[in-house]
Amino acid sequence: MAADTPISPRRSGGRWISHWDPENETFWREQGSRTANRNLWSSIFAEHLGFSVWSLWSVLVLFMTPETGFSFSPEQKFLLVSVVAFVGAVLRIPYTLAVPRFGGRDWTLVSVVALLVPTVLAVLLIQRPETPYWLFLVLAATAGLGGGNFSSSMSNINFFFPERSKGWALGLNAGGGNIGVATVQLVGLAVIAVFTVGNGHFVPLVYLPLLLLAAWVAWRHMDNLAGARADVGAQLAAVKDRHAWIMSFLYIGTFGSFIGFGFAFGLLLQNQFDRTPMEAASVTFIGPALGSLVRPVGGWLSDRFGGGRITLWNFAAMVVGTGVIILAVGRDSLALFLAAFAVLFVLTGIGNGSTYKMIPAIYSARAEDMIAAGTPRARALAETKRLAGALLGLVGAVGALGGVGINLVFRESFAAAGSATPAFVAFLVFYAVCIAVTCLVYLRRPVSAAGRPAGQSSGVS
Template identity: 55%
Template sequence: MGKARAGSGRWIHHWNPEDREFWKREGSRVARRNLVLSIATEHLGFSVWSLWSVLVLFMSPATGFSFAAGEKFLLVVVPTLAGAALRLPYRYAVTRFGGRDWTVFATASLLLPIALAVWVIQRPDAPLWVFLAAGATAGLGGGNFASSMTNISGIFPRRHQGRALGLNAGGGNLGVAVVQLLGLLVAATAGLGHPEYLAAGYLPLAALLVVLAARRMDNFTAVRARPGALREALGSRHTWWMSLLYVGTFGSFIGYGFAFGLVLQYEFGAGALEAVSYTFLGPLLGSLFRPLGGWLADRWGGARVTLVDLAAMAAGTGVLLLASAHHSFTLFVTAFCVLFVLSGIGNGSAYTMIPAVFAQDAEKAVTAGEDARPAFARARELSGAVIGVTGAIGTLGGVAVNLAFRACYDGPGGTGDAAFTAFLGYYAVCAVVTWAVYLRGAPGGGPGTSSSARRPEVSHV
């Protein structure tokens, strides 16, 4: 088999994680080392991506800013949109340049949005377009998710992919909560007049992670994509159905995560410090509960768990409408936190459905006489490509969430009722699609169960 490390360790050419002897001897050690740094750099990426969701809470007349509600929501929309646009290019880039080299470049590039945030947030009289340009560069952090997940999925065996990708995604998602928690710390200690401290704190962390990634990560030829895999994925109906569902789950998580503080300000008149005090709760809960969604899907079936989750999200949105009607701050925050938990569970369960669907297709091909190795190799390639497309489109759900809130609150006395009603309707549509496409007539609960759940070599992402 040969050693995992080749030459200087820049590229590893002999990598077969499905070989249990190789994995036990050296593969698991190398993969875990790369996973730890992947989690750290993706965490930084999410923190930078969501940085402006905290900075806008500091931008009040008391600190010299005069932006209207619609302009603040626009400052949150722009990084989300930029991150969504970068996800597919980032997914391709890591297969072209290698996990180590691309991670070093992508992490180093985060120094730009951090430095721009430090600079522009100290200039409240700067025009809106300057803030929008700085916010757009924060989208670089949003692209990191796609390249990081693609890299990790290629170096772990199928039997461990679910756990590895769950840790990678959960650790990254926690960046949204951590940057908001740090925002609270800055506000409580330095006051609302120094938001630049929050951004500046990430400069040394980014520099450190660049050095660590360069010294400790590896490139794997196994991560290289087969030409035409993305084109084939775009022709699969599963790509578009799963994208629809992921808009509802991940789109809600990232959209609510970025908008939560502003919604509290404009729905209830919460002060900046009060809003900052609550914003980290939802993203923290959503991130922590994401692995639970994968575990439940492994046990009960991804489609079944996703269906129940979407129905619960619709019910939770109904409670938000009730809280808004009665102007109950406590009920509103509680319902929002429950929605974050459900979006996290839905992220995990929906993601497990993608490899499970293609693994089931591979099993059908093997039953029909096709050789197992190429059939499952193709399923793995398609799963990776579909995950990339789904992740990019799902992020657009966050854009839609913030645009909906912008339309609702862009004016005196606005409420979010119209937006919440639209979200409730979307969750209902997603629930119907999940049942009609992946559960109706499916044996054992749909994707994530049946024969693929009994085969240890078919993992659930």
């Protein structure tokens, strides 16, 4: 009951909840819902700033022009954002494990304060074009700290909410974080418009007080759950499961494309279409904003028509959209390029939702097959739930590496051909492979252990 679930200090410097039972409807109604939602909104604020700091250099590279003293080539700029993306992707795994170890409130506080380091470095570096490129690369890479915040935030919120509400809560948390990519680009646009391209250091300066505010919000309004535990066994089991790597591959195609294109969009406009920093910044935020806002649509469509089907048709549409982009680059049509890229961003957002939605459906089907084969229902559901939860963290981390690949491919494309066309051809082929994988693995309907077509029993297809 709610009366038996106190919120009390358990360790020095942190507020710990001793007992937490969100599945108990009385507790949830009387106390749990209010506490969980307070932590959710605080977490969204911190995660949003994490995505903004992670994406900071995708904006600052627009300020790195000969007029401001920089002589970095397009290949060097693409490598810069690739390194930042890589650090953020790698940190997602340890950040996931940090929440059960240190507590969601305490880790949010630590991770937000840590973002002051790359933000201050950005203020200094963008004013010092004489900095050696290798040192610039190393110091700017610290912005990858912001990429880890997604995993710790999602892991923390997952513990707070009951099963019946996790979809809404996690979707809101993910969308609120993702849109930080668009927000920092809007800040960049405002700085260029008001202060000119010579004042790029104002962009990270905007975030310094916001990070301090987020730290105060986490300290004042968030809680640690004493019952949250890291399930290392489930994570090791997930690594051995073929679905972990198949779904990670598909998520590279969706979220990897979202974050990779978000980082690269402004550079593409500058180097492919010779846009000025102001002209590039005036449109770069549109794509990430659209991709973030439509993410819940992918989940809703998957509930209605099946995650596998939505993912398949989404990748098919991404092939068509990429083909139009190739045509636009060939014709040097900026209008067609922008329109097609906006559609592609929308598709990455829908795909983010549909691929993530496939994971619990896959393990729901496995639970049904285990039950049909004689495994006790409670054991089958508990085991598959553990694996599905572990898989969500692993897929999120591996999928983020797609952002690294996107920018490295652009780098090689400009280095070899002076154009983005070869890169988009490579992406088109990759999306076509994703179509084949989705179809062969999740939509061919082999007979399951329960005697039903696998896709039909799971809702994946």
